[in-house]
Every structure is written in C-alpha cells, then in structure tokens.
Amino acid sequence: MADDEGIGGLIGALFMLVLVVTAVILAVMALMSVGALFGAGTALRNYGLAFSNNIKPERATT
Amino acid sequence: MSTAPEPAIKSYFFGKGYADLRATITESWQRNLASASDHFGKAGRLFPGEMGDKAQAILYGAAAVSVVVFGTAFFLLASVLHIAVLFTFFLLIYIGFTLVYLTERGYLAWRQFFTVCPDCHQKSRLPEYYCRRCGEVHRRLIPSSYGILHHTCTCGEKLPATFFLKRGELKSRCPECQNLLEAGHTESRKAFVPVFGGPSVGKSAFLFSAVHQLVDQSASLGFQPSFLESRTESEYQRVCEQLAQGRTPDKTLAALPRAFNVQLQRSGQSPRVLYLYDPAGEAFNETEGMVLHRYQEYLSGLVFLIDPFTLPAVQEQYEDLLPGVRDALKPSSLPVEDALSRILISMEEHFGMEPTARIKQPVAVVINKTDAFDLEQVIGEPVVQARIKASPEPVTAETAQGQIIREQLLRWDQAHLVQQLEARCTRVRYFTCSSLGRMPDGTTRPFEARGVLEPLLWILGLADSAFAAQARKAA
Numbered sequence: 302m303a304d305d306e307g308i309g310g311l312i313g314a315l316f317m318l319v320l321v322v323t324a325v326i327l328a329v330m331a332l333m334s335v336g337a338l339f340g341a342g343t344a345l346r347n348y349g350l351a352f353s354n355n356i357k358p359e360r361a362t363t
Numbered sequence: 364m365s366t367a368p369e370p371a372i373k374s375y376f377f378g379k380g381y382a383d384l385r386a387t388i389t390e391s392w393q394r395n396l397a398s399a400s401d402h403f404g405k406a407g408r409l410f411p412g413e414m415g416d417k418a419q420a421i422l423y424g425a426a427a428v429s430v431v432v433f434g435t436a437f438f439l440l441a442s443v444l445h446i447a448v449l450f451t452f453f454l455l456i457y458i459g460f461t462l463v464y465l466t467e468r469g470y471l472a473w474r475q476f477f478t479v480c481p482d483c484h485q486k487s488r489l490p491e492y493y494c495r496r497c498g499e500v501h502r503r504l505i506p507s508s509y510g511i512l513h514h515t516c517t518c519g520e521k522l523p524a525t526f527f528l529k530r531g532e533l534k535s536r537c538p539e540c541q542n543l544l545e546a547g548h549t550e551s552r553k554a555f556v557p558v559f560g561g562p563s564v565g566k567s568a569f570l571f572s573a574v575h576q577l578v579d580q581s582a583s584l585g586f587q588p589s590f591l592e593s594r595t596e597s598e599y600q601r602v603c604e605q606l607a608q609g610r611t612p613d614k615t616l617a618a619l620p621r622a623f624n625v626q627l628q629r630s631g632q633s634p635r636v637l638y639l640y641d642p643a644g645e646a647f648n649e650t651e652g653m654v655l656h657r658y659q660e661y662l663s664g665l666v667f668l669i670d671p672f673t674l675p676a677v678q679e680q681y682e683d684l685l686p687g688v689r690d691a692l693k694p695s696s697l698p699v700e701d702a703l704s705r706i707l708i709s710m711e712e713h714f715g716m717e718p719t720a721r722i723k724q725p726v727a728v729v730i731n732k733t734d735a736f737d738l739e740q741v742i743g744e745p746v747v748q749a750r751i752k753a754s755p756e757p758v759t760a761e762t763a764q765g766q767i768i769r770e771q772l773l774r775w776d777q778a779h780l781v782q783q784l785e786a787r788c789t790r791v792r793y794f795t796c797s798s799l800g801r802m803p804d805g806t807t808r809p810f811e812a813r814g815v816l817e818p819l820l821w822i823l824g825l826a827d828s829a830f831a832a833q834a835r836k837a838a
Contacts, residue, residue: 332418333425340402340429347394347430348387348437355386359372359379 370499371522372515376452377508384445388438395434402427460506467506467525474633476526478549479661480537481622481638486661490535490544496520502538504530526550545591547626547636554826555622555661556819557640559706560668561697565731567612568798569668570641571602572812573819574625580816585832586627591636595624606810611803614643632829639819664725664822667703670695671730671738676775681736691803692735700780707787725790725825727818730768734797734813742771742795744814761792768793790825794818 373379402423410420471477478487492504497518504514504524512528513521523530531546558566581588590596602612622638629635671677672694678685685692710716733739740746750763772781772793784791796814803810823830 328418329421332421336422336425336427337429337433339422340398340426340431341433343398343402343426344391344395344430344434344437347398347434348391348441351387351390351394352441354390355383357383358375 367502369501369503369509369514370494370517371501371509372517374456374508374510376449376456380449380453384442384449387445388442391434391438395430395438399427399430399434402430456508456511460508460511463506463511463525467527471526475552476550476633477553477661478537478544479553479555479622479638480540480542480544481548481624482542483537483540484622485537485539487538489538490549491538491541492522492530493534493536494518494520494522495533500536504533547591547624547634551626551634551636552827552829553636553638553661554663554823554830555638555640556663556666556822557642558666558668559642559702560731561670561673561695561699561702562643563693563695564668564670564673565798566641566668567602567614568606568810568812569666569729569731569796569815570623570639571599571606571612572798572810573815574599574623574639575603575606576812576816577625577627577819581627586629586635589626589628591624591626598623606799606812609803609805609807609809611799611810629829635827635829637823662724663826664727665706665722666727666729666818666822667706669699669702669728669730670732671775672732672735673697673699674775674777676777684736688735688802692732699777700783703780703783707783721786722788725792725822726784726788727792727794727822728768728784729794729796729814729818731796731798733795734799734801738795739797742768764795765793768795792818792821794821 406420406423406427408420409416409423412420478490479485480487489503489505492501493499494501494516497516497520499516499518501514501516501522504522506512506524507514509515510524512524514524515521522533531550535544535546535549536542537544558570560566577584578588590599605612620641620643622640625637625639627635627637672681672685672692673696678694685694707722710722711718716722730742733743746767747760747764750767751758751760754763769781772778794814794817796812796818798812798815800811800813801808820830825831
C-alpha cells in the first residue's frame with residue numbers, strides 16, 4: 302500500500318517537473334520569439350532610417 | 364569625347380543613386396551593429412539578476428542575434444530591390460537619351476548642319492553653350508546622363524539639351540577659340556568659298572561686290588539675305604560705301620581672315636550660310652595651306668582670281684597704254700602660274716593629294732579687270748554673244764564663254780596654265796569680271812562691278828542643289 306503511494310508521488314513529482322520544465326522552455330521560446338521580432342523590427346527601422354538619411358536627389362546650388 | 368564634368372546636375376540614376384545606395388547599406392549596417400551591441404550589453408548586465416531580469420536578458424539576447432540576422436537579410440533584400448530600381452531607370456534613361464541623341468545627330472547630318480567657327484575656322488559637332496542665367500559654360504549640351512531633353516545647370520536653370528527644343532537660341536561659343544558664335548554658325552547648311560589670287564588681283568573688291576550683287580538680286584534669286592553678326596554687316600556697309608564713293612576697299616592684312624558670313628533664307632528651306640574668305644595675297648603660301656588645311660573636309664569650291672596684267676603677253680599688248688594707268692590698275696606682282704602652283708602644292712601638302720591627283724571641288728577661274736582698255740571686247744560679254752550667234756550649232760553662253768577665255772589664255776601664251784588647270788581640277792569653268800566696273804581714277808563716281816556673282820553662284824550651284832536654279836538663272 303505504502304509502495305503504491307510512493308510510486309504515485311514520484312509520478313506526480315515527475316509530472317510536475319516535466320510541466321515546469323516545459324513551461325520554462327515555452328517561456329524562453331516565447332521570450333526569444335518576442336526578442337527576434339523586436340530585433341527584426343529594429344533592423345527594419347535601422348534600414349528605414351539609413352534610407353531616409355541617404356536617398357536624396359541632387360539639388361541646385363542656388 | 365570630353366569627359367570633363369559638366370556644370371549641371373547629373374541624372375540621379377547615373378551617379379548619386381549608387382553613392383546613396385552605398386551610404387544606405389553602410390549606415391544601416393552600422394546601426395544594426397550598434398543595436399546588436401546595445402542588446403548584447405543589456406542581456407549581459409541583466410542575466411545574473413532575478414528571474415525577471417533573466418527573462419529580459421533572454422529577450423535582449425534573442426533580439427541582438429535577430430538584429431544581425433534579419434538586418435543582414437533586410438539589407439541584402441533591400442539592396443537587390445534598390446539596385447534593380449536604379450538599373451531599370453538607368454537603362455530607361457540611357458535608352459532615352461541615346462535615342463534622342465541619335466535622332467538629333469541623324470537629323471543634323473541629314474540637314475547637313477555642323478558648326479564652323481568664322482574666326483578659327485574649326486569644324487566641330489557642337490558649340491559650347493552658356494547658361495542663360497549664370498553664364499556657366501556647358502560643353503556638351505546634348506542628351507546625356509545629365510538629362511534627356513534638358514540639363515539642369517548647377518544654378519538651377521533648365522537648359523534645352525537638343526536641337527529640337529531650340530538649343531540654338533542659347534548664346535554659344537567656339538570650343539576651339541572661345542569666340543562667340545551665332546545660331547547660324549551651327550544650325551544652317553553651309554558653303555565655303557575662298558577667293559585665291561596674288562596680291563592686288565582684286566580679291567576684296569570681288570568678294571564685297573559679289574555679296575553686294577547677291578544682296579541686290581536676292582529677291583529675284585528667291586532668297587532673303589541677312590548677316591549673322593552686326594560687325595559683318597557694318598563691314599559690308601562700310602565697304603559698300605567706299606565702293607559707292609569710288610574708293611577701293613582697304614587691303615586685306617590678315618593671312619587667314621575671319622570668314623565673311625551671309626545667311627540666305629528661302630521660305631520652307633533650312634537657312635544657307637555662306638563662308639567667304641578673302642585671304643591676303645602676300646601671305647599666299649601659308650594662307651592657302653592654312654585655309655585648305657582647315658577647310659579640307661568641307662570646301663565647296665575655289666575662286667581663282669587672275670589679274671590679266673600679270674601676263675607678259677598682255678603687258679606687251681598694252682605696253683603703250685600701261686605706264687599711264689599703272690597706279691590705277693595696280694598689276695599683281697605674282698605670276699599667275701606661281702599662284703596656281705602654290706594652291707596645288709598646298710593641296711598636296713595639306714590634303715595629302717597625290718602630285719597627279721585632281722582637285723574634286725569646282726574651281727572658278729576668273730579673269731578680273733576686264734574693264735581695262737578693250738579687254739571686254741576681247742574676252743567679255745559682247746564676244747560671247749557674237750560667238751553664240753556665229754556658231755553653226757546651238758551653244759550655251761557658258762560653253763561660249765569658256766571657249767573664248769580658254770582660247771585667249773592660249774593666245775596669251777598660257778598653255779601651261781590651262782593645261783595645269785584642266786589636268787589638276789575636275790571641274791573648271793572660266794569667267795571674266797570687273798570687280799570695280801571701271802579703273803580707279805580718283806573721282807567719286809561709284810564702282811559698279813560686273814560678272815562677280817556668276818562664279819560664286821556656279822560654285823554654290825554645284826555645292827548645294829538649292830542654288831542650282833539660281834546659278835542657271837544668273838548664267
């Protein structure tokens with residue numbers, strides 16, 4: 302009886318561990334995805350700024 | 364072809380577009396590196412902290428990597444797109460200006476328009492144009508990378524870059540000597556006729572009298588005459604006044620003088636501009652060389668003026684009368700054969716003409732001073748008319764005149780001259796004229812030239828079909 306209770310507790314603990322590890326991995330993946338999107342946005346903004354700073358038709362001097 | 368930069372704004376797609384692309388890539392890459400470095404820095408600082416800080420550190424770390432990865436991908440993609448756009452416009456503009464340029468060149472070649480400076484006599488495809496606002500010189504105002512139809516001067520003024528948009532209305536100058544040119548020096552069909560002969564054969568009087576008759580008879584010839592420049596018109600009026608007052612024109616001093624330009628316009632036709640040259644007889648050797656060297660590409664014909672009183676036979680024939688009028692008659696000091704030899708030698712030296720080759724351009728051999736003594740009765744119009752009447756077969760005035768003058772030259776022991784002329788010139792025609800109409804006698808009676816226009820019209824008629832009818836009419 303006591304053995305059955307020990308196995309059940311172990312399974313429960315393992316389940317909880319898997320759950321926690323999965324949650325951490327998902328959280329890290331979510332953070333990385335958000336980070337990647339943020340980085341991509343930054344890169345896009347950087348190109349846009351560089352484009353607007355440099356693409357200018359030549360003007361007459363007077 | 365000059366590659367010196369023009370004082371104009373180059374098409375964006377031919378220069379600045381590529382510099383801008385390079386600057387954009389450089390700046391975006393620098394910004395990406397700065398962003399990545401910033402994110403990595405934040406991640407490094409936050410990671411040792413609490414859970415929340417660690418989460419932020421992961422976010423910044425991912426962002427830093429993403430900036431580098433996506434930044435590279437973006438700039439690669441955007442650059443490809445950017446280059447494609449630049450090249451498309453580059454190609455479109457290149458095709459555009461090439462087509463307009465070739466159309467213009469073709470049209471100008473068909474109309475036989477090119478630029479000849481009346482000062483330095485240099486032929487060029489195009490003069491240099493001044494900006495109408497700032498006066499800056501545009502050396503190649505043609506459809507190019509500076510613009511298909513217009514160039515924008517650095518001052519902002521839009522200048523027409525093609526003949527079709529009235530580029531000729533801009534002030535222009537010779538690319539060689541930088542003297543100012545008129546539109547007619549470029550946008551006209553031209554005829555180039557130098558008047559050769561030794562000193563005192565009457566070249567200046569011949570030239571101005573011929574122009575005077577051309578202007579006088581322009582209505583009947585169907586042309587509207589005008590002068591391209593006010594200084595030419597002033598010179599013409601001054602010499603005409605001198606002739607009207609019984610004074611001979613001033614002696615030409617310049618070895619290679621400025622061309623005397625007359626523009627002739629007929630309705631519905633492109634303008635014709637005559638370039639007439641009256642080089643000083645003294646500088647004969649160098650003059651012929653210079654003139655022929657300069658005009659070798661576009662010479663229309665030569666007027667070879669002969670003073671009959673340089674011929675020993677004529678001097679002998681009138682030896683009793685000559686001493687009394689020597690000052691008035693001013694016989695030329697250069698033997699006729701020498702004058703012709705110098706032209707031929709110059710042609711050989713400067714045209715690369717073989718010693719046995721023939722001059723292709725028409726040569727009008729004109730015996731001047733026929734007003735003296737009874738020369739008119741010997742080789743003038745009355746004899747021509749008599750020959751026509753006496754001839755058993757129909758003969759034209761041109762043929763009769765040629766026969767009479769040729770025969771008379773032979774009688775004057777000029778067989779070698781005639782043989783030289785006929786052997787070395789493809790088209791020779793003999794004329795007589797009196798460029799003053801009478802001998803100078805110190806009175807103010809006007810000089811009235813005879814027979815000066817026909818030689819000119821004959822050459823023009825052969826050089827340009829527009830003058831052919833006029834030449835026949837004059838004949």
